[in-house]
Amino acid sequence: MTVPLKPESPAVQAKIYRLYRDYFDKAEKKRRWSLKDDIPWDQCNPSLDPAIADVVQTFCAVELYLPDYVSKLLPQVRANRGRAWMLANWGYEESKHSMALGDWLLRSRMRTDEQMADIESEVFQQEWDLPHDNARAMMCYTMVQELATWLHYHNLQKIIRQRGGDPALDKVLTLIAIDERAHYDFFRKLVQLYLDDDRSGTLEQLRRVINGFAMPAVHLLLDGKKRIEAVKSLRIFDYDIFYTEVFEPIVTALKVKKAELRRHSPREYVSVGSVPS
Numbered sequence: 225m226t227v228p229l230k231p232e233s234p235a236v237q238a239k240i241y242r243l244y245r246d247y248f249d250k251a252e253k254k255r256r257w258s259l260k261d262d263i264p265w266d267q268c269n270p271s272l273d274p275a276i277a278d279v280v281q282t283f284c285a286v287e288l289y290l291p292d293y294v295s296k297l298l299p300q301v302r303a304n305r306g307r308a309w310m311l312a313n314w315g316y317e318e319s320k321h322s323m324a325l326g327d328w329l330l331r332s333r334m335r336t337d338e339q340m341a342d343i344e345s346e347v348f349q350q351e352w353d354l355p356h357d358n359a360r361a362m363m364c365y366t367m368v369q370e371l372a373t374w375l376h377y378h379n380l381q382k383i384i385r386q387r388g389g390d391p392a393l394d395k396v397l398t399l400i401a402i403d404e405r406a407h408y409d410f411f412r413k414l415v416q417l418y419l420d421d422d423r424s425g426t427l428e429q430l431r432r433v434i435n436g437f438a439m440p441a442v443h444l445l446l447d448g449k450k451r452i453e454a455v456k457s458l459r460i461f462d463y464d465i466f467y468t469e470v471f472e473p474i475v476t477a478l479k480v481k482k483a484e485l486r487r488h489s490p491r492e493y494v495s496v497g498s499v500p501s
């Protein structure tokens with residue numbers, strides 16, 4: 225049975241807006257970066273393993289679904305200023321990620337202009353839909369997805385460093401990873417705020433999200449399966465990494481018990497991110 229969600233009171237909405245303003249002030253002061261000036265574009269490594277470029281293309285494609293993410297998430301929270309303004313700002317920051325990755329694919333000559341145009345048109349042949357039907361669950365989903373995304377970039381960066389490096393891509397990944405970590409941090413604080421206000425309703429949505437978690441949009445790509453396998457084979461992200469580096473840190477940070485997040489029956493959800501019962 226679904227636990228009913230308690231609507232946000234004006235006091236909770238005011239706290240969320242304050243959380244956003246703190247996030248925004250810090251971002252303006254410490255985290256703005258320039259695609260044009262902050263990346264050593266003349267230092268791409270021409271002999272980098274093409275398998276790396278393949279993974280970068282995958283991440284770029286996932287970031288390219290931004291119009292679907294923003295256009296579907298924003299209507300859920302349009303009357304909640306802190307959350308709506310956050311999504312607008314989040315959209316701006318995310319928009320730079322696909323541009324930076326796409327620019328690296330071009331400047332490193334790993335992809336041509338024609339190939340980049342094909343990637344873009346392929347992305348928009350399929351539409352991304354919300355994996356959950358309510359704003360509370362999508363907030364939990366975004367928290368999990370942001371930490372998982374940070375890990376994808378962080379682990380890719382480690383692999384590149386082991387394989388000869390690429391100063392341009394290294395800087396791109398550093399800047400993107402800092403953004404993703406800040407996104408996770410904001411959404412974690414937001415989930416905490418909702419847990420404090422409506423523990424049972426929020427926990428129920430978090431439980432659903434954790435047990436059904438999958439990264440957004442990769443499966444929509446024509447060769448999605450192959451791309452997921454490439455990410456797994458380089459040990460950038462798999463179930464074990466999800467469990468120890470996403471699920472467990474989130475459980476610790478939110479001070480919830482693993483048992484509270486177990487699915488109610490083995491058949492309740494089918495997913496790669498399920499928490500073992």
Ligand SMILES: [Fe+2]
Pocket residue numbers: 287318321373404
């Ligand atoms: Fe991103």
Ligand SMILES: [Fe+2]
Pocket residue numbers: 318370373403404407
């Ligand atoms: Fe992000």
